[in-house]
Amino acid sequence: MTIQEQRPAAMAARIDRWTDLVRPDRVHRTLYTETQVFAEEMVKVFGGESWVYLAHESQLPQPNAFVSVRMGLRPVLVTRDRHGGLHAIFNRCAHRAATVCREESGTAKSFQCPYHGWTFKNNGELVGVPWPQGYGEMDRAEFGLTRVTRVESYRGFVFGTMNADAPSVEEWLGHARPWLDHWLDRAPEGEVLLGSAAYRMGFRGNWKLAYDNAGDGYHPSFSHRSLLEMASRMGESKDMSYFGRTPDDGPMVSYSLGNGHSVIDQRPAHGDEPGSFWRNQRPQPGREFFEESIRAEHGDDADRLLDLAIGAQINLSIFPNLLIIGNQIQVIEPLAVDRTQLTWHATRIGGVPDEVSILRMRTQEDFPAFGEPDDQANFEEAQRGLAAPEAEWILMNRGLDVTEWQSLVDGVIVTAVTDELHMRSYYDEWLRRMREEVR
Amino acid sequence: MRLSALPPQFRDTSAHSFHADADWYDELDSFRALLADDWPAAPVEEWHLAQSFLSREARLVDEGRFNDWLDLFAGDCLYWVPVTAGGGDPRREVSHAFDDHRRLTDRVYWLRTGLAYSQIPASRTRHAITNVETVVDPEGRRLVRSTFVVHEFRAGVAKTYAGWYGHVLLPHGDDWLIRLKMVNLLDSEQYHENLTLVF
Numbered sequence: 001m002t003i004q005e006q007r008p009a010a011m012a013a014r015i016d017r018w019t020d021l022v023r024p025d026r027v028h029r030t031l032y033t034e035t036q037v038f039a040e041e042m043v044k045v046f047g048g049e050s051w052v053y054l055a056h057e058s059q060l061p062q063p064n065a066f067v068s069v070r071m072g073l074r075p076v077l078v079t080r081d082r083h084g085g086l087h088a089i090f091n092r093c094a095h096r097a098a099t100v101c102r103e104e105s106g107t108a109k110s111f112q113c114p115y116h117g118w119t120f121k122n123n124g125e126l127v128g129v130p131w132p133q134g135y136g137e138m139d140r141a142e143f144g145l146t147r148v149t150r151v152e153s154y155r156g157f158v159f160g161t162m163n164a165d166a167p168s169v170e171e172w173l174g175h176a177r178p179w180l181d182h183w184l185d186r187a188p189e190g191e192v193l194l195g196s197a198a199y200r201m202g203f204r205g206n207w208k209l210a211y212d213n214a215g216d217g218y219h220p221s222f223s224h225r226s227l228l229e230m231a232s233r234m235g236e237s238k239d240m241s242y243f244g245r246t247p248d249d250g251p252m253v254s255y256s257l258g259n260g261h262s263v264i265d266q267r268p269a270h271g272d273e274p275g276s277f278w279r280n281q282r283p284q285p286g287r288e289f290f291e292e293s294i295r296a297e298h299g300d301d302a303d304r305l306l307d308l309a310i311g312a313q314i315n316l317s318i319f320p321n322l323l324i325i326g327n328q329i330q331v332i333e334p335l336a337v338d339r340t341q342l343t344w345h346a347t348r349i350g351g352v353p354d355e356v357s358i359l360r361m362r363t364q365e366d367f368p369a370f371g372e373p374d375d376q377a378n379f380e381e382a383q384r385g386l387a388a389p390e391a392e393w394i395l396m397n398r399g400l401d402v403t404e405w406q407s408l409v410d411g412v413i414v415t416a417v418t419d420e421l422h423m424r425s426y427y428d429e430w431l432r433r434m435r436e437e438v439r
Numbered sequence: 440m441r442l443s444a445l446p447p448q449f450r451d452t453s454a455h456s457f458h459a460d461a462d463w464y465d466e467l468d469s470f471r472a473l474l475a476d477d478w479p480a481a482p483v484e485e486w487h488l489a490q491s492f493l494s495r496e497a498r499l500v501d502e503g504r505f506n507d508w509l510d511l512f513a514g515d516c517l518y519w520v521p522v523t524a525g526g527g528d529p530r531r532e533v534s535h536a537f538d539d540h541r542r543l544t545d546r547v548y549w550l551r552t553g554l555a556y557s558q559i560p561a562s563r564t565r566h567a568i569t570n571v572e573t574v575v576d577p578e579g580r581r582l583v584r585s586t587f588v589v590h591e592f593r594a595g596v597a598k599t600y601a602g603w604y605g606h607v608l609l610p611h612g613d614d615w616l617i618r619l620k621m622v623n624l625l626d627s628e629q630y631h632e633n634l635t636l637v638f
Binding site for chain 2: 196197198199200201202203204223225226227229230233234282283284285286287288289290292341346348354357358361362364365368369370373374376377378380381
């Protein structure tokens with residue numbers, strides 16, 4: 001019996017309408033195809049029961065800044081008030097439902113609904129309605145914009161939930177927190193900044209296909225064959241080619257971090273010496289010139305700096321919608337049961353020379369151009385395959401019976417990189433949220 | 440760095456990118472400024488030649504002759520599809536494509552691996568190019584600005600992309616080489632599915 005099966009499993013505990021659909025080794029196709037399941041997920045999985053990622057503080061650089069996001073399908077404005085405090089309010093007029101703000105981001109002390117002129121402060125309070133005599137005694141406190149019940153930031157990452165009783169973000173991040181810390185602490189100033197443009201990539205498939213894939217060390221050798229082939233054009237094999245050599249026998253590992261979070265650690269495939277990330281990276285525009293200038297200017301420190309132009313070599317999945325990949329923040333934004341936006345925010349960091357920043361941009365253009373589109377094509381083809389009603393199951397049984405793969409390290413399960421444990425684990429959390437068991 | 444000044448080991452720009460230095464980025468800024476200027480109407484002959492060049496380039500893409508298309512580019516070229524309208528600052532922002540000669544060679548290689556599932560089946564495209572304007576800058580480079588509509592059909596789905604091109608062409612014998620091709624999508628920063636087609 002594997003370690004996963006020894007721990008108290010939510011899925012075995014209860015008999016209800018999900019029991020037959022989410023099994024220890026497989027999930028039912030209807031979880032990816034039924035609009036009713038999707039509608040329920042958009043409430044319960046995306047904020048109704050527990051935390052969901054909303055925005056990054058660097059998108060709200062000053063008092064009264066706002067950014068327009070989605071929390072599930074709810075249009076939400078994440079705002080700073082005049083004192084800098086964070087709020088998340090529904091972009092939905094309390095009167096007749098029109099959005100009160102149609103800009104993607106900006107600065108506003110208040111929002112006036114363009115439909116009938118109701119005006120709200122950027123914390124959601126109703127400040128005025130035109131011609132109030134039409135309402136007799138109106139209690140304005142009753143008609144503010146709906147607020148996201150709790151909003152918390154962890155080192156710049158802003159999360160929200162409608163569940164007043166949810167644990168703190170730190171507690172909920174749990175074992176994922178040290179990994180996020182590691183990712184942030186790579187930056188000399190301990191923070192990353194968005195605002196280096198974002199790819200809003202879309203695919204015609206269910207959002208979970210993206211989450212299934214994010215912790216999947218099984219697919220790269222196949223789904224990314226074009227990239228691996230391209231990388232060998234000039235002889236040397238580069239980044240990710242190590243996935244092609246029976247990855248389960250290699251040094252990479254995958255961790256199941258609890259609460260639906262997981263991480264793939266690719267670092268061991270690169271070795272420990274500074275400069276190894278840089279050396280393994282497919283060449284970017286300007287690589288030779290900028291490397292030479294950085295080495296000339298920074299001597300022994302050059303390898304450390306050059307590595308900062310390259311991704312962290314961890315793929316951290318924070319359930320349900322925040323993926324850290326390379327140097328990028330990827331946000332899963334479901335649009336419909338069979339349509340998903342994946343927003344890839346490029347990041348920059350302070351405390352590095354301009355040359356490193358330039359190379360960092362060029363590195364972040366590589367995988368989204370030559371890797372991710374092939375994955376998304378496969379997600380779309382999976383969605384097409386899911387249309388066949390008689391073939392009912394999506395399997396997630398790889399590694400389930402391989403007892404020697406899993407071991408317990410500091411309270412988390414570590415396993416082979418192609419183990420589908422990450423799927424089995426996040427479906428535990430998915431079930432908890434769908435069953436309203438989070439509290 | 441000028442290609443003629445490159446150290447010998449870096450001369451092959453399909454394999455090396457020593458020339459894409461700080462000056463190369465600065466020159467890009469100057470191209471963008473030139474492409475944003477108002478220009479006088481071009482003489483008919485020049486206008487015709489510019490239009491013919493764009494039509495030929497587009498036809499190579501539409502026919503999937505990517506190696507021939509690649510041959511149109513200079514060693515210090517840039518094939519640029521920005522995310523931010525107008526280009527933003529590529530030193531601190533990412534682009535959909537920011538291909539120097541090496542990466543453009545990679546892109547063509549990648550398209551032709553037969554393993555890029557985002558291009559199986561391959562995009563069928565037809566480029567329509569209008570509103571062509573052209574002028575020669577003081578250094579003898581031909582600047583061309585045009586409006587495009589790209590129709591794409593792939594995997595059962597028809598899509599349309601619109602925007603404008605900025606080309607900087609270098610004289611090359613009787614012909615030109617592309618120093619810069621800037622593809623300004625109308626909705627560059629918005630939702631897109633599978634942008635692996637060639638614009």
